[in-house]
Amino acid sequence: MLTFPKNFLWGTATSAFQVEGAVHEDGRGESIWDRFAHTPGKILNGDNADVACDHYHRYADDVRLMKDLGYNAYRFSIAWPRIFPEGRGQVNEKGLDFYSRLVDALLENHIAPNATLYHWDLPIALDWESRDTAEAFAAYADVVTRRLGDRIKTWATFNEPFCSSLVGYGFGGFAPGKTDPYLGLKTAHHQLLAHGLAMPIIHANAQNAEAGIVINLAPAEPLTASQADYEAYRFFDGLFNRWFLEPIFGRRYPADMLESYVKLGRLPSSEPDFIQSGDFQTIAAPLDFIGLNYYERSVLQAIPGKEMQLGEFSPWKASQNPRTDLDWEVYPDGLFTMLLDVYHHYRPSKIYITENGAAYTDASSADGRINDQRRIDYLNGHLRAAHRAIQLGVPLAGYYVWSLMDNFEWTNGYAKTFGLVDINYATQKRTPRASAYWYGEAARRNGLEER
Secondary structure: OEEOOOOOEEEEEOOHHHHOOOOOOOOOOOEHHHHHHOOOOOOHHHOOOOOOOOHHHHHHHHHHHHHHHOOOEEEEEOOHHHHOOOOOOOOOHHHHHHHHHHHHHHHHOOOEEEEEEEOOOOEOOOOOOOOHHHHHHHHHHHHHHHHHOOOOOEEEEEEOHHHHHHHHHHHOOOOOOOOOHHHHHHHHHHHHHHHHHHHHHHHHHOOOOEEEEEEEEOOEEEOOOOHHHHHHHHHHHHHHHHHHHHHHOOOOOOHHHHHHHHHOOOOOOOOOOOOOOOHHHHHOOOOOEEEEEEOOOEEEOOOOOOOOEOOEOOEOOOOOOOEOOOOOEOOHHHHHHHHHHHHHHHOOOOEEEEEEOOOOOOEOOOOOOEEOHHHHHHHHHHHHHHHHHHHOOOOEEEEEEEOOEOOOOHHHOOOOOOOOEEEEOOOOEEEEEHHHHHHHHHHHHOEEOOO
């Protein structure tokens, strides 16, 4: 038996916008993702999240299902527009009441709640281009943690700021859909600043809780030893990984990336005007943990005849390894490498794997169960990689599968299924897949069988 540490958290993860639905109920305001999802051509098949998994109304059944399956932790996000429909100002008590009921249900079923304050659904009245939004986030964090801080013991400020800043404002792929590389970097700074402003507030309001941030990482390497491939690797690693890790751990932005951005015209200087005195001290607020989301590595090769640009990479498709339905390489060793690299470079006191999972189309099964053996193999491989890292001293305290259930998968709509639990959107029937039971057994044993 490969046994995990005592009190290891075996969890699943969702986010508010992807599962809750009820976007017009109980005073919830509009978010940038509501607007983006209703913009023609932005979402596959014209899907939107107005109903999604109807978790807002069905949360009690979903919590009971988690308990029945054997999971002991649940990572969810709080929808800022439910708490402040206008982003700031008047508090919507009905929004707070919903999350209070959800947290109580989790605790009654012995499931540890893990709350993320920002998972991309910014109130439409706000904009991360404005530095004032960081202050608005701090006020939002204050209200939420005053109400729920007595019961939620794990708080994350942000989920994947790379996506909500650089992809949303720099590449245009996510809400609000802007394509200005300078704005991508500016909004990333404002989000990191918001994180830093919120950390002491969380600690003050939830004194027995831990607080941190969730970063998505893609362990990177060059395809060959050529100088060109190394430059492609360096640029990608700096943009995707180091740009967020370095300032969070008190090291400012990477000097090589500032130089590259100035050279490419993405920043006016190595000291852009959106960085003010004291910002880096604020951003580097002490962390109780860091959450890491891992889906695939990136092997980089240069684009012939083209300088590296923001968002223009040529990841090598590793044909010898299987791939998910999103064409992401299945590579558990990347998770192992990521955990060791982060631990040895930054020495966090605690790490959670806050997302790891795979989109697969199901196979039929004669016994009536939904047979998703590929997902079982995926989870098994990645959990074994995590166990190897623990054996080498990495302080990994929990693992959250993305996702508890199928959901609105951003620009892919409902076409890609990550869930341990199948959702029939016409009936809202929940059907656990074979992987849901497999993962529950691992959770109950707190370990994996030896091969």
